[in-house]
Structures are given as structure tokens and as C-alpha cells.
Amino acid sequence: MSGAPFGARLTESVAARGSLCVGIDPHPGLLDQWGLPRDVSGLERFALTCVEAFAGDISVLKPQSAFFEAYGSRGVAVLERVIADARSAGALVLLDVKRGDIGSTMAAYAQAYLSDGSPLAADAVTVSPYLGFGSLDPAIEEAARTGRGLFVLARTSNPEGAGVQHARVDGVGGASGVTVAQSIVDQAAAHNAGATPLGSIGLVVGATVGRADLDLSALNGPLLAPGLGAQGAGPADLAAVFGDALPAVLPASARDVLRHGPDVAALRSAALRVRDELAAAAR
Numbered sequence: 537m538s539g540a541p542f543g544a545r546l547t548e549s550v551a552a553r554g555s556l557c558v559g560i561d562p563h564p565g566l567l568d569q570w571g572l573p574r575d576v577s578g579l580e581r582f583a584l585t586c587v588e589a590f591a592g593d594i595s596v597l598k599p600q601s602a603f604f605e606a607y608g609s610r611g612v613a614v615l616e617r618v619i620a621d622a623r624s625a626g627a628l629v630l631l632d633v634k635r636g637d638i639g640s641t642m643a644a645y646a647q648a649y650l651s652d653g654s655p656l657a658a659d660a661v662t663v664s665p666y667l668g669f670g671s672l673d674p675a676i677e678e679a680a681r682t683g684r685g686l687f688v689l690a691r692t693s694n695p696e697g698a699g700v701q702h703a704r705v706d707g708v709g710g711a712s713g714v715t716v717a718q719s720i721v722d723q724a725a726a727h728n729a730g731a732t733p734l735g736s737i738g739l740v741v742g743a744t745v746g747r748a749d750l751d752l753s754a755l756n757g758p759l760l761a762p763g764l765g766a767q768g769a770g771p772a773d774l775a776a777v778f779g780d781a782l783p784a785v786l787p788a789s790a791r792d793v794l795r796h797g798p799d800v801a802a803l804r805s806a807a808l809r810v811r812d813e814l815a816a817a818a819r
Contacts, residue, residue, distance in 0.1 A: 542660055542685030543734035546596070546758055549628050550786075553595040555818075556811040557630065557760065559790030560586045560599040560618065566791070570798040576610045579603075583618045586794070589803035591625035594811065596786055598760075601633045616655040629658040630687065630760070636664030638671045646678035660685035662740060662760070666700065669723040676727060676737065685736040687760045688724055691717045691750060693742030721750055728756040734784065743769035743777060743787060752781040759785045765792025765810070771817035787814055 539545070562582045564574050572578035583599070590597055597618075604615035615631075622629050635645040648654055649661045660679075663672055665688050672688065679686050691701055701717040714722070721739060728735025735757040741750065743763035752759070759778065763769045764787040769777075771787070778785050789810055796806040 539683060541683045541731070542679070542736040543728075543731055543757065545659070545683075546628060546685070546786075547733045549595045553593060554811040555786055555814055556594055556807065557596040557598050557786045557788040558586075558590050558594050558793055558807050559632070559762075559788055560590075560597055561790045561794065562600075562603045563791075566794055566797075569795065572798070576607050576614065579607055579611055580614045580617075582797070583614055584621065585798055585800060586803065587618055587621045587625065589797075589800045590807055591622040591627040593804065594627055594807055596628045596630050597622045598630045598632050598788060598790075600790075601631055612656075619656065619658055623659070628660070630660045630662070630685075631656070631658035632662050634662045634664050634689065635675075636667055636671065638667055639674075642671055643674035643678075646675040650675060650678040650682055650684045652682050657682075657684070660687060660736075660738070662687045662689065664689050665720050665723075669720060679736060683736075685738060685758075687738040687740050687758070688720060690720045690724075690739040691741045691745055693744045693763055715749075718750055721752060721755060724757060725754040729754075731756060734758060738786075741777070743774060745777060752778065752784075755781065755784070757784065760788060761785050762788040764789040771814050774814075774817070782818060 560583055562579050567574050567578045567582055572581055599615060599618050604611040619629050648656050651657060663675055663686050665672055675686055703716050704713050705716055705719055724737045724739055727737045738758035738760055740760045743761040774785055774787060775782055793806045796802040
């Protein structure tokens with residue numbers, strides 16, 4: 537991938553299309569709701585309908601890889617088409633894979649999702665730092681080389697995450713007693729230092745966590761905020777969670793928009809409504 541780095545391309549896309557990120561989550565229950573079979577044909581119909589509805593107007597589409605992988609190689613082939621078709625229509629694709637490993641294995645994940653020529657290469661992917669932030673180095677290096685981005689799990693909304701993410705550790709530069717989540721923020725910020733208009737190493741911080749209790753002031757990168765809509769967060773809640781970092785937030789919604797399918801016009805209308813509500817709340 538040539539041209540501007542991910543942070544710059546994302547900034548341009550959000551300025552043109554708004555900040556909403558729509559998830560493409562072909563959950564079996566949604567296939568049922570849409571009257572589609574729980575097989576590859578239903579998966580394909582669901583996913584390509586989403587691309588048709590959203591890719592021309594929405595800044596970022598976020599396919600959840602697990603729901604495609606569940607159907608084996610044919611499901612992954614559908615995911616490859618979703619990535620290609622969405623990007624061809626002008627949307628950025630954030631592939632939600634949450635990969636995290638060490639050494640040559642992490643390098644192989646980076647090749648699969650971030651390297652030029654891979655059919656699974658997206659504009660950005662989600663990654664897990666919980667084998668140590670340094671374990672992400674192969675992905676960080678490949679993303680920088682190819683102009684792609686990462687969204688690193690920092691403060692997630694699942695209750696099990698708090699026991700790890702709220703634990704206290706020594707932070708960047710010898711700071712003592714910072715939370716694990718804050719140490720992830722600080723290490724991402726170090727990679728983004730000096731980037732303009734925005735760095736390409738983002739974070740995942742749940743929109744439903746309440747006041748995030750994180751210092752995001754130095755991040756200089758995007759913030760993916762899942763949980764908008766069906767999980768309980770509304771546009772007005774984002775300011776309470778993110779404060780002054782709100783302009784860098786990508787609020788993510790899936791079920792609250794996808795429930796309007798399978799009609800393409802209804803799906804597009806629902807997404808545009810949420811997008812406009814976010815813009816109004818940010819004024």
C-alpha cells in the first residue's frame with residue numbers, strides 16, 4: 537500500500553464521511569433475524585449486503601473475523617471479498633482479529649493482515665498487547681512499512697478485563713503505580729510521537745466503561761470505542777468517557793444498525809442517522 541500512513545488517511549476519511557465505524561458482525565442470531573440460512577450462502581448475503589449499504593458513505597467498516605472463520609476456508613474467502621469490495625467503494629476497513637503472539641508467530645500474523653499483496657490485508661487491525669506491548673513489534677513494524685494501522689486493546693468493557701487492565705505496574709520512563717491500561721496508552725503514544733495529523737497506532741477503549749480513568753492527552757492516535765447503541769452507550773456518553781480526546785474517537789456500532797436489515801436502504805438510513813447524531817453531539 538503506497539501513499540499516506542493510516543493516521544492521515546483516517547483523518548481525511550473522517551473529515552469527509554464522519555466518525556462512525558460500523559461493525560459487520562454476521563452473528564447467527566442476526567442471520568436468523570434477516571431470514572438467512574446459517575451457512576456460507578447466508579454469510580455471504582449478509583456481509584455483501586452490509587458492504588452495499590455502508591461502504592459508499594461510512595468512514596470505517598469493521599468486519600469481525602471470527603464470524604467468518606467459523607465457516608472455514610469458504611467463510612474466509614467471503615471475508616477477503618468484503619475487504620476488497622469495501623475498500624474499492626472508498627471505506628477504510630478495520631479488521632477485528634485481536635491477534636497477539638510472540639516472535640515469528642506474530643510476524644506471520646503481520647504478514648497475513650498488514651502486508652501488501654495479502655488477500656486479508658486491511659487498512660488496520662485490532663491486536664492484543666497482553667503478552668507484553670513489545671510482542672506487537674512485528675505488527676507495528678509491518679504497519680509502518682505498508683502505511684497501515686493498529687488498534688491496541690487498552691480498556692475493554694468486558695468485566696473480566698478489569699482484573700488485568702486495572703492492575704498497577706511500573707510505566708514508561710520509570711513511572712510507578714500506573715495501571716496496565718495506562719501503560720499501554722503510554723507505549724502507544726511513544727510510537728505516535730511527532731506524527732501529523734495523527735499517528736497510526738490507535739487504542740480500543742470501550743464506550744461503556746464510564747469515565748475511562750486514562751490520561752489520553754499524549755496519545756496522538758485514534759480511539760476505537762465499541763459499545764455504541766445496543767450495548768448501552770449513546771453519543772452523549774462519549775464525552776464523559778473520553779473528554780478532550782473525543783475528536784480522535786471512532787464510535788463503533790453493529791447490532792443497533794444491523795437490526796434494520798436485510799433492506800439495503802433501511803441499513804444505510806440507520807447508519808447515516810447514527811453518524812449524524814454523533815456529529816451533532818460533538819458540536
